Amino acid sequence: MDIKDFIKKFRAEFEDIPQGSITPSTSIKDIEGWGSMHALIVVALADTEYGVTIKGEELKKANTIQDLFNLIVSQQK
C-alpha cells in the first residue's frame, strides 16, 4: 500500500474535507471539524480496507496523516 492510495480512501470517507487539502504532513487534529466520530470512521477504514485494528490510545498518538499511515502499516502482518 502507498500513502497516496491511503489519502484517497481517507478523503472518500469524509465528504466535508476539501479536495487536495490532505497531505502526509497534515495534522489530523487540525482538520476542520475533526471529532470523535471521524476517529471512529478512521478505525473502521483501517479494519475494512487494511484488516488492522487500531486502538484509541494509538490513534491519539498519531499527529499527522503520515503517522496514521505508519501506524496502519506497522500493524499489518
Added chain:
Amino acid sequence: MAFFSVENINLLGIAAAVPRNEISNYDYDFLNESERKLLIKTTGIEKRRAVLNSGITTTDLGMAAAEKLLKETNTSKDDIGILIFISQTPDYLLPASSILLQNRLGLSKSCMAFDINLGCSGYIYGLSVIGSLMNQAKIKKGLLIAGDISSISAVREDKSVYPLFGDAATATMLEYNTQADKMHFSLQNDGSGYEAIIVREGGVRKPLTKESFLIEDLGNGVSRAPRNLELNGMDVFNFSVTEVPANVIEFLRETSTTVDSYDQFIMHQANLLMNETIRKKLKFPAEKVPYSLSKYGNTSSASIPLTIVTELGKKVSGNVSFLLSGFGVGLSWGTVSLKTHNLVCPQLIEL
C-alpha cells in the same frame, strides 16, 4: 467458547412495544449541522423512541407486548410455565420485575419467573436459558420479555450516548415441541472490558450520593454525571468488529453451515458503521441483514426481536432460517441459529 444445542423448542411468536414519543436526531441541536449530519450518516440513527416523562417502564412495554402475543398465538395463560425478563432497567432494585409481570399478566403461581441482567447480548442468552429450562422440565409454553428504557440514564449533553439509544421492550413466545429444529448457541464474554459501557454509580460498589447527579463537562461534547450511562465508542467498536465476526465464523464451522444456510442474519442494532463492518467481514449479502436502527436506534436487548417485528413482519410466514447475534455491555456476546415456521409477528405496539 460455550457452544451447545437446545432441542424441542419452537419460537411461536414475537411482539414488540415502543413508547409513542419520537425523538429525531435531526433536531439534536447540541451538535452543529455538519456534526449532526455526520452522526446520522455514521450511526444510521435518525429517530428514536423515548418514554420522556410519561412514567412508562420496561415492564409496561413488555406487558403490552406479552398480552398482544398471548392473544395472537391463542395461548392460554395457564400453559405459561416460565417467564424470564431480560433488562438492565427494572422497575425496582428489588423485587425482580419478572415476578411483577407474573402477577400483572395473571399467570399461574406455578410459572417460574426470574430476571437476567444483560443488555445488548441479552436476547441470545435469554433464549438459551428459557429454551434449556423448557426442554429440561418439558414446559408447554414460555415467555421471554426483553427490553430497556435506556433514555432514563442518558444525558442530552453527552453526544457519545444520547443520540444512540431508544426505548423498547419485546415479548417472545416459545413452546415445547418434539418436532422442533435444534437451536444452536455460542455464548462468550470478557469482563476485562466492563468499563466500556457502564453506569458507574447507583450500585453497591458506588452507592448514589448527591455528587452522583452532578453533570461534569468532560470536553469534546461530552458532559455527564456518574449516574449516567457512559460509553467508550472506540473500545466498543474495536471489540465488536473483532469478536463478533470471530464468534460467528467459529459458529458456522461448529455447525457445518455457511452464510448461505441462513435466510436472515439479525444483529444487535448498535450503529450502522459497526454493524456494516461486521456484515462485510462475514460477507453476508445486504438483503439478508435488516436494520431497524434508523427508526428506533439502539434498543439494547430488544433490538433483535424489534428488528424482526418491524423489518420482517409478514416475511416471517413459512419457514425461515435465522442467525441472530447480540453483542455489547459486559462485554458479552453470543450467536444463535434457529428455524421458525409461520412465526406470529403482530404489528408494533405504541404506548
